[in-house]
Amino acid sequence: MKQTKHMLLGNVAWSIESTMNNPALFDGLRRGQDPKVLWIGCSDSRVPAEIITKRAPGDLFVYRNIANLVSGSDDSSTSVLEYAIQFLKVDDIIVCGHYGCDGVKAALLAPSGLPHVARRISPISALAIEHGRELSRYRTGDEQANRLAELNVIEQVDAIRSHPIVRNASYQPAIHGWIFRVHDGRIKVLTSDEHHLENVA
Numbered sequence: 001m002k003q004t005k006h007m008l009l010g011n012v013a014w015s016i017e018s019t020m021n022n023p024a025l026f027d028g029l030r031r032g033q034d035p036k037v038l039w040i041g042c043s044d045s046r047v048p049a050e051i052i053t054k055r056a057p058g059d060l061f062v063y064r065n066i067a068n069l070v071s072g073s074d075d076s077s078t079s080v081l082e083y084a085i086q087f088l089k090v091d092d093i094i095v096c097g098h099y100g101c102d103g104v105k106a107a108l109l110a111p112s113g114l115p116h117v118a119r120r121i122s123p124i125s126a127l128a129i130e131h132g133r134e135l136s137r138y139r140t141g142d143e144q145a146n147r148l149a150e151l152n153v154i155e156q157v158d159a160i161r162s163h164p165i166v167r168n169a170s171y172q173p174a175i176h177g178w179i180f181r182v183h184d185g186r187i188k189v190l191t192s193d194e195h196h197l198e199n200v201a
Contacts, residue, residue, distance in 0.1 A: 018057075022056075025056070025057070028058065029057060029058055033058050033061070033088070034058070034088070035058060035059055035060050035061040035088060035090065036059075036090055036091045036092065037059065037060050037061065037090055037091065037092045037093075037094060038060075038061045038063070038080070038081075038084040038088075038090045038092070038093045038094070038173075039060045039061065039062045039063070039094050039096065040063050040064075040068055040070060040077075040080075040093065040094065040095045040096070040156065040160075041062065041063075041064045041068050041094075041095075041096045041097075042064060042065070042066065042067055042068045042096075042097060042098055042101055042103065043064045043065055043066050044098060044101065044102065044103075046098070046100075046182055047096070047098045047180050047182075049062050049064075049096070050062075052180060052185065052187070053187075061080075061083075061084050061088055061090060063076075063077065063080040065077070065120075066103040066117065066120055066121060067097070067101055067103030067104055067107070067120075067121055067124055067149075067152060068095055068096065068097050068152070068153065068156060069120070069121070069123060069124070069152075069156060070095070070156045070159050070160055070163070071123070071159070072159070072163055072164075078163075078165065081093075081160070081163060081165045081166065082165050085165055085166065085169050085173065086165075086169070089171070090173055091173055091174065092173055092174045092175075092176060093160060093166075093173050093174070093175045093176070094175075094176045094177075094178055095153050095156045095157050095160065095175075095176070095177050095178070096153070096178040096179065096180055096187070097149045097150070097152055097153040097156075097178075097179045097180070098149065098179060098180035098181075098182055099146045099149060099179065099180070099181055099182055099183070100142070100145075100146070100182050101145065101149045103117075103120075103121050103124070104121075104124055104145050104148050104149045104152060105141070105145045106118075106121055107121045107122075107124035107125045107127075107128055107148070108125075108128055108141065108144060108145055108148065110125065123155075124148065124152050127148065127151055127152060127155055128148055131148070131151055134147070135147060135148060149179060150179055150190055153177040153178070153179055153190055153191075154177050154190055154191055156177070157175055157176070157177040157190075157191055160175055161175055174192070174193035175192075175193050176189070176191065176192040176193065177189075177190040177191040177192070178190060
């Protein structure tokens with residue numbers, strides 16, 4: 001049976017189970033969305049935002065791209081920020097990267113044959129050069145990539161904090177930098193506007 005057929009059958013099962021667990025769910029979704037969290041994550045199939053945070057449909061406004069990048073020159077990420085802040089008025093913005101990120105690894109290797117990917121991840125390549133001395137202290141390429149993934153999350157958090165849409169907003173959402181550990185499914189807090197928040201990992 002084709003994968004898409006399995007997906008459609010899975011959707012039917014999910015719909016039935018969701019209705020049994022929460023009969024009001026779909027009536028609420030029909031009336032519109034009111035998420036309080038903007039999630040900016042990686043497109044990697046191993047990091048589904050709602051599943052790893054145990055959130056329900058409607059809880060998160062999700063934007064995913066290769067290596068969870070935010071750029072003021074990119075209409076896609078800028079429009080997401082604009083909508084999340086000016087219309088949805090989210091309370092929190094989370095940038096969540098992950099260890100073992102292929103986009104970050106590619107930024108270290110300068111991939112050939114993938115010009116669009118290379119252009120997209122060029123800011124991470126520049127970040128690797130900027131932090132070259134620190135990264136050189138790590139023994140393996142995987143360790144370097146994992147540290148660069150952390151640095152990239154922090155860089156994106158800083159980019160959001162300085163973004164005109166955020167700076168000029170009528171209120172200031174809390175901004176958080178997280179990273180997902182694919183080896184055990186836990187989230188590590190790298191930076192947070194909630195200074196009292198402790199790393200639960």
